[in-house]
Amino acid sequence: MERLTRRRCLGLAAAATAGLAGCSATGDPDSAGGTTEQAQQASATATGTTASSTTASGDATSTGSGSNDASQADTETGTEAESESVYTQVYRETIGSVVSVRVTAADTPRGQSGGQGSGFVYDSNHVVTNAHVVGDADRVEVAFYRGANRTGRVVGRDLRADLAAVRIEQRPEYASPLSLVDEEPAVGTQVAAIGNPFGLDGTITSGIVSAVDRSIPSPIGQNARIPNGIQTDAPVNPGNSGGPLVNLEGMVAGVVNSGGGENIAFAISAPYVEKVVSALIAEGDYEHPYMGVSLVPVTTELARNENLRNTRGLFVRDVLSGTPANGTLRAGDVLLAVDGTQVNSREALSSYLELETSPGDTVTLVIRRNGDRQQVELTLGARPES
DSSP states (O other), X not given: OOOOXXXXXXXXXXXXXXXXXXXXXXXXXXXXXXOOOOOOOOOOOOOOOOOOOOOOSSOHHHHHHHHHHHHHHHHHHHHHHHTXXXXXXXXXXXXXXXXXXXXXXXXXXXXOOOEEEEEEEEETTEEEEOXXXXXXXXXXXXXXXXXXXXXXXXXXXXXXXXXXXEEOSSOOTTOOOOOBOSSOOOTTOEEEEEEOGXXXXXXXXXXXXXXXXXXXXXXXXXXXXXXXXXXXXXXXXXXOTTOEEEOTTSOEEEEEEEEEETTEEEEEEHHHHHHXXXXXXXXXXXXXXXXXXXXXXXXXXXXXXXXXXXXOSEEEEEEOTTSTTBTTBOTTOEEEEETTEEOOSHHHHHHHHHHHOOTTOEEEEEEEETTEEEXXXXXXXXXXXX
């Protein structure tokens, strides 16, 4: 799969939102209560004159005038050069690759009311967005900021990860694929969310990475979580879902997923996006690794009730029949580590399995059973569809 790359510069600062950033209702964008907001592009042309040096003749007035002219020209040139902010630079270089994804009633199996969200160009022929944006639709309308429109075909979606891949033909030449970072950003990294909140095409908001390794609620419910999420204070609203959260270089740090409240929004991390989306494009679906156990963190109370030595690890409440863990783990075991990675929370275990393993992989588990520390091997299966 050809992946074109692009690295940009940017700098940002910001605020937040509330509610699921999922899909805004389709219809007249003006019903959101405003005209389309676009990040201002500042262009500066240095036009200052050059001060010519004067002959040294003892004329203090002449010499001073030349010096002042040069100083003024330098000041004007510097001011104009600084007038284009890094916000403007990254916006100008990425906005052509950010799209609006719209689902119409005609595109849904039962003619349900459609919705809209955002997305971005992932590779030569695909756009990435959220699964909750496309819903059950097989086709969606993809609109590029510069006016081009395409009908996209949904080639894969994963509700648990809340990601979808849409194939488009004849991608506009200016819409280059955006690069994804290959590791989670540091807390405090400046980021920007680019998308179409409330149908306001081409909106950019800014903030920082407030936290990483967040566990994000999945659209499928049933206590399902999306691992390794990014928390940001960049404002996110309905219609932003599926759009890119980019860093100072214009690279995608995550896919905007939801807004959780004032100054709180979430994005699906780029490494997880890369893993899931590449499978959706190649296979049409994504298989999640699965153990088949019910786990709870070891608390002080649980340790006391179960006569455990300490409060580290995950306590095995139950092992489901017919699952990979059946015959390897037992109720009452305490899971301490997987392949050398400590797992003191379900989120830590989920992040490791989802990012580092696949169904069919054999992992080494460190457990404590009846007070004894042991190592066992377990071959992961594929999580059943729920």
